[in-house]
Amino acid sequence: MTTSLQGGINRMMEQIDGPIATFFSSCVHCGLCADACLFYTETQNPKYTPIHKLEPMRRLWQQEFTFWGKLMSRLGLSKPVTDAELAAWEPLVYDSCTMCGRCSLACPVGNDIVYMVRKMREGMVVSGHAPDDIKGATQRAIELGGPMGITFATLQAHIKHAEKETGLTIPVDQIGADYMMVLSSAEIADFSEIIPAVTRIFDHAKVSWTFASDGFEGTNSGMQLGSSDLAAELVGRLVKAAERLKVKYVISPECGHAYTALRWEGPNLIGRPYPFKVVHIIELLDELRAAGRLRTEGMDDTRLTFHDPCQMVRRGGVVEQPRKLLKQVASNFVEMPNPGVQNWCCGGGGGVSAIERAEPLRQVAFKRKKSQLDAINVNTIVTSCSNCRNVLQDGLEHYHMPQQVVGLTELIAEHLAEKK
Amino acid sequence: MKDHDTLEHRLTQQGISRRSFLKFCTAMASLMALPPGTAPAIAAALAQAKRPSVIWLSFQECTGCTESLTRSHSPTLESLIFDMISLDYHHTLQAASGFAAEKSREDAMKDFYGKYLLLVDGSIPTKDNGIYSTIAGRTNLDLLQEAAKGAAAIVAVGSCAAFGGLPMAKPNPTGAAPVSDLIKDKPIINISGCPPIPSVITGVLAHYLTFGELPALDELGRPKAFYGETIHDRCYRRPFYDQGKFAKTFDDEGARNGWCLYELGCKGPTTHNACATTKWNGGAGFPIEAGHGCLGCSEPNFWDAGSFYTPLAAPTSNIGAIAGAAALAGAAAAVALSAADRAKKKSLQQTHEKLTVKDISN
Numbered sequence: 001m002t003t004s005l006q007g008g009i010n011r012m013m014e015q016i017d018g019p020i021a022t023f024f025s026s027c028v029h030c031g032l033c034a035d036a037c038l039f040y041t042e043t044q045n046p047k048y049t050p051i052h053k054l055e056p057m058r059r060l061w062q063q064e065f066t067f068w069g070k071l072m073s074r075l076g077l078s079k080p081v082t083d084a085e086l087a088a089w090e091p092l093v094y095d096s097c098t099m100c101g102r103c104s105l106a107c108p109v110g111n112d113i114v115y116m117v118r119k120m121r122e123g124m125v126v127s128g129h130a131p132d133d134i135k136g137a138t139q140r141a142i143e144l145g146g147p148m149g150i151t152f153a154t155l156q157a158h159i160k161h162a163e164k165e166t167g168l169t170i171p172v173d174q175i176g177a178d179y180m181m182v183l184s185s186a187e188i189a190d191f192s193e194i195i196p197a198v199t200r201i202f203d204h205a206k207v208s209w210t211f212a213s214d215g216f217e218g219t220n221s222g223m224q225l226g227s228s229d230l231a232a233e234l235v236g237r238l239v240k241a242a243e244r245l246k247v248k249y250v251i252s253p254e255c256g257h258a259y260t261a262l263r264w265e266g267p268n269l270i271g272r273p274y275p276f277k278v279v280h281i282i283e284l285l286d287e288l289r290a291a292g293r294l295r296t297e298g299m300d301d302t303r304l305t306f307h308d309p310c311q312m313v314r315r316g317g318v319v320e321q322p323r324k325l326l327k328q329v330a331s332n333f334v335e336m337p338n339p340g341v342q343n344w345c346c347g348g349g350g351g352v353s354a355i356e357r358a359e360p361l362r363q364v365a366f367k368r369k370k371s372q373l374d375a376i377n378v379n380t381i382v383t384s385c386s387n388c389r390n391v392l393q394d395g396l397e398h399y400h401m402p403q404q405v406v407g408l409t410e411l412i413a414e415h416l417a418e419k420k
Numbered sequence: 421m422k423d424h425d426t427l428e429h430r431l432t433q434q435g436i437s438r439r440s441f442l443k444f445c446t447a448m449a450s451l452m453a454l455p456p457g458t459a460p461a462i463a464a465a466l467a468q469a470k471r472p473s474v475i476w477l478s479f480q481e482c483t484g485c486t487e488s489l490t491r492s493h494s495p496t497l498e499s500l501i502f503d504m505i506s507l508d509y510h511h512t513l514q515a516a517s518g519f520a521a522e523k524s525r526e527d528a529m530k531d532f533y534g535k536y537l538l539l540v541d542g543s544i545p546t547k548d549n550g551i552y553s554t555i556a557g558r559t560n561l562d563l564l565q566e567a568a569k570g571a572a573a574i575v576a577v578g579s580c581a582a583f584g585g586l587p588m589a590k591p592n593p594t595g596a597a598p599v600s601d602l603i604k605d606k607p608i609i610n611i612s613g614c615p616p617i618p619s620v621i622t623g624v625l626a627h628y629l630t631f632g633e634l635p636a637l638d639e640l641g642r643p644k645a646f647y648g649e650t651i652h653d654r655c656y657r658r659p660f661y662d663q664g665k666f667a668k669t670f671d672d673e674g675a676r677n678g679w680c681l682y683e684l685g686c687k688g689p690t691t692h693n694a695c696a697t698t699k700w701n702g703g704a705g706f707p708i709e710a711g712h713g714c715l716g717c718s719e720p721n722f723w724d725a726g727s728f729y730t731p732l733a734a735p736t737s738n739i740g741a742i743a744g745a746a747a748l749a750g751a752a753a754a755v756a757l758s759a760a761d762r763a764k765k766k767s768l769q770q771t772h773e774k775l776t777v778k779d780i781s782n
Contacts, residue, residue, distance in 0.1 A: 007773075014772060064761075067757060126775060227775045
């Protein structure tokens, strides 16, 4: 197929389902979603009102699926969706929406706005109006194995290095292991210390685990792009690998969208239930802690806070687990304002951090995170999403802020009790 | 030379003084809301008026209208003036019968072609070629059409002739229709009421005799002079309505105190007639004075407008059933519309072309 306006419109109509029809007809135009969106609060530009980002799809719904809308368009009284309009909306649907879901939480009538953004992107990509950077990332993911062009050979090099560092053997393609570990490209490329960290933790807690050579990368830029066809292909690789290795669990990496793609969207994308369960690495660590299998020693007395990744708290409900883990190893933990489900996005989720032209806007939006951090004066920010971690580091550098950013899993690994 | 066929002459013959006659003319002028100065004109015109030929045709009716007219109390001028017209054909009143009766009708139609007044009471059945009511072997429809041809004007007396009346009530088995539905090329005046007030009938005739034309009519073809205001507007119980004092039953304190009968179903607020001013039975009273609400008999379709005892503000039909039917119809329409929407979506899903990596390659 080729991308075209009509193709995009048809795809968008295909996406308009019961929930979307209900949401659009329920919207009371109160504008409360605007104040929930960091792109609006930091710019005060009304075009960033979340529901406004869906305007072309709303009109399409009205014209194609409502009685009066159909009547009006038959009479030639409605404004059709044009190619120029979709082009103008591309920055609103992609650059200024991290799919953080804060607007969905704020909506007084319960409209899941981020659900609609996700669906609208399906039409946008078929119409040819998706950012080149996310398209490129998806292409690399499909063709090479990861959005940053990382192949299994790259991971193998890190595995060797980690085996040397820890003196432990890292299982690969181990059939019948309980857990299959999946990583994000950002972890492999920028935060590879996660590999020795999980190796030591799993050895300590006696977890039966393995990497899969044909399913090691969990990010899903197909989902960020808004193509279920491509997202299904990416998630299908992990499912195939997990089924081949007959694992009971697949561990989602410290990556928000990988978690959403694998845990929530995956079965719908491939059209069938998984024969295994998906857990986030932090969920697993907290289970191990609760079972007494994760013994730590020593307390970090650095003044630190925890940045809740949107997909973890709002879409995933993982709120208490990271705090319980943190309190086991940190004596000077403080919450930032609006912690947990109301936390503000780092500004780079949902593919935004991959869009180069969105960088200036993203830094403006980061002022929201900056104000949260300014309020608590910490030295360290702990998080459990490698993309948040990258974006936080970018923002801190941009605003000349001194804080360090560390991953929660690595922090736990540093405090593992010595074997007796 | 005195014309022996004039009204004045006939009145004198019957012992009606000129004084009484003038009183009648003044009363008529005021009744029809004409300027007081027109009373002498009426008198002059009436005095010299020739007796016009009148053919009275009775169709699907109960003879109540004729009763109303003839029972107006003797010796009232109403009945007398009726004598002053040349009533050439009237079932109930004529002495002749059979062929002789029909012949007098035919003669009048021939002799006064284009000049006679045609009075009609009763509705006309139209279903099955009008066979539901025939006179001398001819259908009412046929008789009406024949008589209408040479009429100067038609006066539809009573609600049946004016608006269809009880014969036209649901389910209208005879296909009854009012005169105005069947005759389109003649001036028609509707004197509605079940029955109409006698002086209204005579008033209209007096107007016609005086001015040679029909009085000003409202949108339903009724003379404005008598049907210009509602019973409610002229009702002596109106002050109670304005004070919110209503009788709740026919024997409660409110009813005994003469309070407004609105809540007992009085149709006065929507009924245009002169009952409250001219009254009935020689001014003895009118229904509301007798303690019963107005039935609305001078308005079209009053017989199908719900119970006489249901207040006007209450729905006249089975609102629950209608709402249920509307909800069902709405649901059916919604199901049909959503089925169309589903079909649209399904066809899009069936023609879904997979997006491949080639489509997003830069």
